[in-house]
Amino acid sequence: MSKFNSLAKAKRTTKNIAGLPAYAREDTQQELVSVVLNSMMKSDSFYETDAQRIDHIITLVDQISSTEFLMKLYVYTRTVFNLRSVSHLLAVALLGRIKGDPDLRIALQMGMVRPDDATEIVAAWNTFNKGKMIPNALRKAIKTNLETKWSAYQLKKYFGGSQKVKVSNLINMTHPKAKDHDQSVTFKQALQGELPNIETVQTVNASTSNGDERAATYVNMMIERKLGVMGALKNVTKMFSNPELHNQALSEFDKLISNKEAVKRSQVLPFRFAQAYEAVYDDKSIDGFVRGRILEVIDNGFANSFVNLNLVEEGQTVAMLLDESGSMGNGQASPFYQGKVMLASMMAGLPSASSVSYLWAESTYRVSMSSPMMFVKTTQASGWGTNLAQAVEHLMTENFIADVMIIFTDMQENQISSHGGFKELAGQYRRKNPNTKFVFWNLQGYGGSTPMLLSDGVLEVCGFSDRMLQLIPLMLKDKDGIIKDIMAL
DSSP states (O other): OOHHHHHHTOOOOEEOTTSSEEEEOOOHHHHHHHHHHTOOOSSOOSSOOHHHHHHHHHHHHHHOOOHHHHHHHHHHHHHTSOOOHHHHHHHHHHHHHOOSOHHHHHHHHHHOOSHHHHHHHHHHHHHHSTTOOOOHHHHHHHHHHHHHTOOHHHHHHTSOTTSSSOHHHHHHHHOOOOSSHHHHHHHHHHHTTOOOOOOOHHHHHHHOOOHHHHHHHHHHHHHTTOSOHHHHHHTHHHHTSOGGGHHHHHHHHHHHHTOHHHHHHHTOOHHHHHHHHHHHHHOTTSOHHHHHHHHHHHHHHHHHTTTTOOOSOTTOOEEEEEEOSGGGOSSTTSHHHHHHHHHHHHHHHSOGGGEEEEEESSSEEEEOOSOHHHHHHHOOOOOSOOOHHHHHHHHHHHTOOOSEEEEEEOSOOOOOBTTBSHHHHHHHHHHHOTTOEEEEEESSOOOSEESSOOBTTEEEEESSOHHHHHHHHHHHHOTTHHHHHHHTO
């Protein structure tokens, strides 16, 4: 008897947000990970407001007894998944929960990668705890980072501008001790708001309204290796605003974006490539030939960053199913957009002979692509219902026997096919391949329930990071792989 048949006997014990019977989550740690790593904290979702998401995270934090896990999850969220706003929320929740543990100060030091992490956490603490003193653990962590971690360059770059909490507030609050004369001067300049100007994308954009001068500055910054991948992608249209510099700008931009190590070090999420592609595609002020070459560079840079992923074992077949139902949305902050980017990255990195990709809602159809970024740019969700079982029926009809089935979805199945729900169809599919692994890639993190009981052979992954792509092989062997990855910090 296969493992899946024993799972199939489990009864659905709850309902999902869409109202269909589902399986209650049995692991609070797994639920918190799913919710946190799906939280960009940018806007309300189809079924949940941002305020409800915040309340849900705080409630889950209070339900978890292991403070070691909570502290490591905070550091992991910021340093591995590079999520800022939700990590700041976690820091505040930990400060309200954990008292007198010296490890909290160490975790805060690790999670505050930049000075603006500290200013945001202080601002968030003040928002959620009006009138309460800043906890000592936070003060000491900020003081240590001011003394040992953050350079004068970082203090200037992330000073705070017109924000309520600035770097000068951090210094006044913690009274750091300078290790030498230069640092003493830096702290004094920061207190007086007189840190010397540095050349960053922010200062370049603010210092001149002359497009030609700004483009020249960006080209020089790339030549001098002062402009990183993130800065180049965010400002790509600005650096091509001077036609006389197009050839030079294109050459330097190509060198930067084609550098796999530079892309890896930058921790730039694949969504930034997609946003840059759309910005260039829509900017008709750039010469058409040059614009086409820029798009090609971005396309290749995106695809190349996933070439060496060991997503599945050699010889395995993969089916990828992307939910395009109404709750997935269509904007750049939507789960569907995020799913498109992740699907495109996998399609670019997996052999076409051993993988298939489908979009599904009330109907299912197979997709292919010649350009990952054009696929992301032009593909729109159809909306309407969420019939996941019907997508599995489609695979069965085409007789594609997958070793791994990856399902990009918000986990809110709201329809069943004539043969039953996903559970029933998955059981039938397993008769073709008893060892098929089902991977639910949760693109929203509502929490509460799942379409399948998460156990051996059925797992959930979440978040929008190439790190998650690297973890899937581990999690296919161990459904608790991400928890263990967090605890290994």
